[in-house]
Amino acid sequence: MTALLEVTDLAVSYTVGGRTRTAVDGASFSVERGEVVAIVGESGSGKSTTAHAVLRLLARNATVDAGSIRFAGEEVSRLSARQWRAVRGRRIGLIPQDPATSLNPVKRVGPQVAEPLVIHGIASRRAAEQQAVELLRLAGIPEPEARAQQFPHQFSGGMTQRALIATALAAEPDLVIADEPTSALDVTVQQQILDHIDGLSRRLGTAVLLITHDLAVASDRAHRIVVMQHGRIVEQGPTAAVLGDPRHPYTRALIDAAPGLRSAPIARVPRRQPDDAQPLLELTGVSKEFALPGRRTLRAVDDVSLTVGRGETLAIVGESGSGKSTTARLALRLETPTSGRIRFDGIDLGAADAAEVRAVRRRLQLVYQNPFASLDPRFTIEQVIDEPLRAFREGDRPARAARVRELLDQVALPSGVATRRPAELSGGQRQRVAIARALALRPDLVVLDEAVSALDVSVQAQVLALLTEIQDATGVSYLFISHDLAVVREISDRVAVMSAGRVVELGTASQVLTDPRDPYTRRLLAAVPGRRSGSWTEATR
Numbered sequence: 184m185t186a187l188l189e190v191t192d193l194a195v196s197y198t199v200g201g202r203t204r205t206a207v208d209g210a211s212f213s214v215e216r217g218e219v220v221a222i223v224g225e226s227g228s229g230k231s232t233t234a235h236a237v238l239r240l241l242a243r244n245a246t247v248d249a250g251s252i253r254f255a256g257e258e259v260s261r262l263s264a265r266q267w268r269a270v271r272g273r274r275i276g277l278i279p280q281d282p283a284t285s286l287n288p289v290k291r292v293g294p295q296v297a298e299p300l301v302i303h304g305i306a307s308r309r310a311a312e313q314q315a316v317e318l319l320r321l322a323g324i325p326e327p328e329a330r331a332q333q334f335p336h337q338f339s340g341g342m343t344q345r346a347l348i349a350t351a352l353a354a355e356p357d358l359v360i361a362d363e364p365t366s367a368l369d370v371t372v373q374q375q376i377l378d379h380i381d382g383l384s385r386r387l388g389t390a391v392l393l394i395t396h397d398l399a400v401a402s403d404r405a406h407r408i409v410v411m412q413h414g415r416i417v418e419q420g421p422t423a424a425v426l427g428d429p430r431h432p433y434t435r436a437l438i439d440a441a442p443g444l445r446s447a448p449i450a451r452v453p454r455r456q457p458d459d460a461q462p463l464l465e466l467t468g469v470s471k472e473f474a475l476p477g478r479r480t481l482r483a484v485d486d487v488s489l490t491v492g493r494g495e496t497l498a499i500v501g502e503s504g505s506g507k508s509t510t511a512r513l514a515l516r517l518e519t520p521t522s523g524r525i526r527f528d529g530i531d532l533g534a535a536d537a538a539e540v541r542a543v544r545r546r547l548q549l550v551y552q553n554p555f556a557s558l559d560p561r562f563t564i565e566q567v568i569d570e571p572l573r574a575f576r577e578g579d580r581p582a583r584a585a586r587v588r589e590l591l592d593q594v595a596l597p598s599g600v601a602t603r604r605p606a607e608l609s610g611g612q613r614q615r616v617a618i619a620r621a622l623a624l625r626p627d628l629v630v631l632d633e634a635v636s637a638l639d640v641s642v643q644a645q646v647l648a649l650l651t652e653i654q655d656a657t658g659v660s661y662l663f664i665s666h667d668l669a670v671v672r673e674i675s676d677r678v679a680v681m682s683a684g685r686v687v688e689l690g691t692a693s694q695v696l697t698d699p700r701d702p703y704t705r706r707l708l709a710a711v712p713g714r715r716s717g718s719w720t721e722a723t724r
Contacts, residue, residue: 293331
């Protein structure tokens with residue numbers, strides 16, 4: 184029987200600055216009907232380029248140099264642009280990697296989710312928009328009727344990604360190409376979404392080509408795994424065979440770096456703060472309300488009290504919409520609390536004047552969840568990292584250039600990227616640039632809002648090790664916002680679990696992750712990917 188998707192000897196190259204670079208070199212694989220195939224590998228390995236080549240959505244400077252792409256027995260690489268419009272969305276759906284650039288900012292979310300149904304004549308516009316509400320509900324978005332009337336900027340990163348997943352599944356296509364579909368989602372919603380995709384696959388025979396850096400997700404969900412390195416497929420086969428008995432050294436290195444699969448104990452020993460030590464950051468009874476349509480309010484943060492000690496890492500975990508990112512923005516005074524008090528190094532930020540706030544600003548830095556949205560597309564990478572140094576008049580030009588080179592090296596980026604722009608880098612590379620920029624001023628506290636969610640496992644392990652080394656060397660504190668409990672156990676001293684704007688559990692990482700007291704925490708832990716392999720259970724004993 185003919186496979187649904189057959190890719191044979193695919194070769195793709197990019198031309199940048201007059202030079203041609205091979206991105207995919209002789210890739211061959213297939214996807215059967217109803218099958219889930221995961222392509223895994225580091226940023227720049229060619230996995231996303233391969234997926235975009237299948238859909239003919241490559242950048243203008245990309246060229247398909249060789250190979251065949253057959254879908255349902257038809258050679259689709261020779262289809263015209265008009266013929267492709269009948270395929271995309273209807274027969275092949277795409278869940279893109281970057282939610283911030285994939286939704287129209289001036290259109291409400293509901294009509295955008297409904298677009299595939301209208302464009303392909305599956306439903307009238309009115310019926311499609313009604314169906315979009317149900318699709319948002321299935322994707323795990325609370326209050327879908329109200330949310331459908333909102334604009335993308337009113338959604339969190341995780342909610343935006345769920346809206347894109349709803350859009351891709353709207354027309355129930357034969358094949359879904361999921362390019363890092365759950366990297367921005369908390370574990371429970373990740374589980375719901377992947378269960379939803381699995382259910383669609385079983386019910387309709389929909390095949391899934393899953394592009395992911397998360398080997399724990401691949402181990403739980405994929406029937407087969409394709410491993411890519413430097414544009415070439417180095418290993419492929421059934422999931423159990425590839426992960427249980429890897430043949431290629433690169434595959435073994437990826438497995439060793441995956442926190443969800445690694446059978447290692449929690450390495451962190453909580454840093455004891457002196458009994459009379461003043462916390463670096465202190466939130467006392469903090470609440471924050473936002474206005475919603477119809478004169479309603481949303482209490483995003485509800486009476487939260489937390490402290491972050493000097494040289495300590497406090498992780499805040501919870502589902503999307505739990506209030507963890509809003510809490511971080513309040514701590515940075517990017518939002519004003521409705522009630523409560525926030526103190527940084529003894530300074531009451533609510534009562535501080537403009538001069539005091541600016542003095543504190545250089546000591547507080549933020550790494551955003553979405554690197555593409557936080558980097559100025561007009562700047563070179565050197566200008567991006569240099570920006571805070573220039574803003575606070577740190578050193579002369581040669582000294583700043585030397586600091587930029589040092590930071591690039593720290594986050595494992597080659598010096599050559601300094602002259603490139605954000606659009607020329609992969610998602611993982613952009614996030615490393617954002618981390619380098621946050622460290623430029625040697626701050627006292629860094630808020631990391633899903634800072635490693637866009638990174639492949641090997642670079643993620645490097646960055647987590649880097650953050651720990653910097654903390655040990657400088658005493659910097661971290662407020663670590665994450666939905667990935669496998670990562671949290673690697674880096675945090677203490678963990679605060681948030682649900683519906685409130686802290687429901689707080690304790691050391693070992694206590695919270697191995698002996699949780701609250702039912703909500705237990706539910707989060709039950710949804711951690713990789714548990715099916717048993718690695719998490721062994722690691723947390």
